[in-house]
Amino acid sequence: MVRLNVFLLLAVVICSLGVVTSQHKARKIFQALEVEQERARQLEVEFGQLQLELSTWGTAPRIEKIAREKLKMRTPETERVITATSAGGLTR
Amino acid sequence: MMRFKGKVAHKFAESPLLQMRLPLWRSRLMALLILGSFAVLIGRAFYLQTLNNDFLQEKGESRYRRDIEISASRGRIADRHGDVLAISTPMKSIWAIPPATTLTPVQTRQLAALLETDPKQLAHKLDTDKTFVFLRRQIPPPVAEQVAALKLPGIGQDKEYRRFYPTGEMTAHMVGFTGVDDKGLEGVELAFHGQLLGQPGSRSVIKDRRGQIVEDVGSIKPPQDGKEIRLALDSKIQYLAYSHLKQAIAENNAKAGGVVVLDVRTGEIVALANWPTYNPNNREGLSGGQLRNRAVTDTFEPGSTLKPFTIGLALENAKVRSDTVINCAPGRLTIGSATISDAHPHGALTVAEVIQKSSNVGAAKIAAMLPAQKMWQMFDDVGFGQVPRLGFPGEVSGRVRPWKNWRPIEQATMSYGHGISVSLIQLARAYSVFARDGDLMPLSLTRLDSSTPTGAAVFSPKTAREVRSMLEMAVLPGGTAPKAQIPGYRVAGKTGTAHKLEGGRYANKFVSSFVGFAPASDPRLIVAVMIDEPSGGKHYGGDVAAPVFAAVMGNSLRTLGIAPDAPLVVAQSPKTPTPKARL
Numbered sequence: 001m002v003r004l005n006v007f008l009l010l011a012v013v014i015c016s017l018g019v020v021t022s023q024h025k026a027r028k029i030f031q032a033l034e035v036e037q038e039r040a041r042q043l044e045v046e047f048g049q050l051q052l053e054l055s056t057w058g059t060a061p062r063i064e065k066i067a068r069e070k071l072k073m074r075t076p077e078t079e080r081v082i083t084a085t086s087a088g089g090l091t092r
Numbered sequence: 093m094m095r096f097k098g099k100v101a102h103k104f105a106e107s108p109l110l111q112m113r114l115p116l117w118r119s120r121l122m123a124l125l126i127l128g129s130f131a132v133l134i135g136r137a138f139y140l141q142t143l144n145n146d147f148l149q150e151k152g153e154s155r156y157r158r159d160i161e162i163s164a165s166r167g168r169i170a171d172r173h174g175d176v177l178a179i180s181t182p183m184k185s186i187w188a189i190p191p192a193t194t195l196t197p198v199q200t201r202q203l204a205a206l207l208e209t210d211p212k213q214l215a216h217k218l219d220t221d222k223t224f225v226f227l228r229r230q231i232p233p234p235v236a237e238q239v240a241a242l243k244l245p246g247i248g249q250d251k252e253y254r255r256f257y258p259t260g261e262m263t264a265h266m267v268g269f270t271g272v273d274d275k276g277l278e279g280v281e282l283a284f285h286g287q288l289l290g291q292p293g294s295r296s297v298i299k300d301r302r303g304q305i306v307e308d309v310g311s312i313k314p315p316q317d318g319k320e321i322r323l324a325l326d327s328k329i330q331y332l333a334y335s336h337l338k339q340a341i342a343e344n345n346a347k348a349g350g351v352v353v354l355d356v357r358t359g360e361i362v363a364l365a366n367w368p369t370y371n372p373n374n375r376e377g378l379s380g381g382q383l384r385n386r387a388v389t390d391t392f393e394p395g396s397t398l399k400p401f402t403i404g405l406a407l408e409n410a411k412v413r414s415d416t417v418i419n420c421a422p423g424r425l426t427i428g429s430a431t432i433s434d435a436h437p438h439g440a441l442t443v444a445e446v447i448q449k450s451s452n453v454g455a456a457k458i459a460a461m462l463p464a465q466k467m468w469q470m471f472d473d474v475g476f477g478q479v480p481r482l483g484f485p486g487e488v489s490g491r492v493r494p495w496k497n498w499r500p501i502e503q504a505t506m507s508y509g510h511g512i513s514v515s516l517i518q519l520a521r522a523y524s525v526f527a528r529d530g531d532l533m534p535l536s537l538t539r540l541d542s543s544t545p546t547g548a549a550v551f552s553p554k555t556a557r558e559v560r561s562m563l564e565m566a567v568l569p570g571g572t573a574p575k576a577q578i579p580g581y582r583v584a585g586k587t588g589t590a591h592k593l594e595g596g597r598y599a600n601k602f603v604s605s606f607v608g609f610a611p612a613s614d615p616r617l618i619v620a621v622m623i624d625e626p627s628g629g630k631h632y633g634g635d636v637a638a639p640v641f642a643a644v645m646g647n648s649l650r651t652l653g654i655a656p657d658a659p660l661v662v663a664q665s666p667k668t669p670t671p672k673a674r675l
Contacts, residue, residue, distance in 0.1 A: 060331035
């Protein structure tokens, strides 16, 4: 009787320790998840900012200015344009 | 007890106390009192555990449980290729609770430097009875972190979003803008506000003493970011329209203007530019005039650009054929007490030449063959007098008076576009009946991916083709708009030069317009140009608006890679000005 009781007591102690450690682990992992989710949000924000930057650098007036002034590009004379295909259009 | 044990060794049963005869009521009273105390305790426990449970639970939870709002951002607005036209990015606002804020002069200076304000002004702002003031809104997150690092008492910060418009004034009227509280105020931002708006989510969490989230409790409501709106707008074509319009306004010293570009096949609005415009990123000192999306909200008397509709109706009803000769001499026509005159007198003209030379007398004579009701019906069918229902704020219907009240002179003037008012977008859309085979397309602000809508038929395909070839003649040498020619492409279009109405009289001010489409063999784009009050010496639509049309259309067709449909011989005609080459 006494041995059974001692055994049960031990079992209870071990189980409760297990509960404590797994709870602790769960919280650790949860915090790591939180950190990663926060990072994901930050990256999303950064993505938005980079997109904004991309479209600011890529505005048509800027492209034209660089093409004309820096790269010395110009539209070819109409006589020099040879049309190769008849494909093309808006809804591609 | 032990001490007594040796000396007085009597048993408990022999205790003299027990010998005493105490009255029975004393023990009963004690028992009752103890029972009563227990009853009170049980009652209190019952009250706390059952009756007052909710309140206490709530109090307990408020110590560790927090409801966090998860913010959702407003949807982006992109052009048809996905280039961003409007995007939200998080910023911080710095606020203060003045009674709780006690700053040393050094701290005030530090804070003022970070917020880029004057220290005196800042101190003044904090010196109030108010319990809450915003010190600065929409500052970049890194600066906000520096402010937080100062750890000032009574100073806090909130997350908020700021909207950016990378294309700025170029697309200002189309895209519109939002207010500080993320509410759409103009343009697409207003028209699609419901879809763009995000739904913030929320979650309940348990926080520990250090403010870290320990676990989620209850269900998480995920935030719903606003939907991305894909406009039909093509940034490149929009840029072409905007820059050429701006240039033409400057050259002609004009007051205002607008350009609309439509896709003939789908009815999509590919570009819409207005002048004057504004920078939506910095809206200080904006006046109503700049904000107006003129192409949609302002109507004007279109003038000769309406003649093709009159002629189309006459052809449709077999009143004339394209080679029917109309006598337009001597360039004047008197109806009742009023006289209609041509800018340049013509003799006998065929119906096709009436369009080509833009004869008011010819158009009026053709209109006289048509019943007023039919003319009104046709105007109604092509969308004049009706709100375009794009969802833009301040869309107007224009004015087409009921046919029953038309006097003969009014019907005559309406045939060449006076006594009727339309908006530029209505005019551009109406031309889709000639660019297509007689049907009118519904307009779309957003990109249409799969379904190609069909329009409501107004004219028969035969009539549409006949008018189209007449419109082509107007652009050829001998027509009113040789400057609308585009090397390599066949172009069809019509000029308009209308006197402006001022106080009920026609003033010596003009609205020059040109509406056309190309390539004429298989039209793809409609471009409508309107220049308000050109005062640089020229005022005819063929001189002011047609070159803008040619530049926008020519470059757009090249941008889209649409194959030329004309031999280049036309391009080398000496009259043709080479359109200013742009991207």
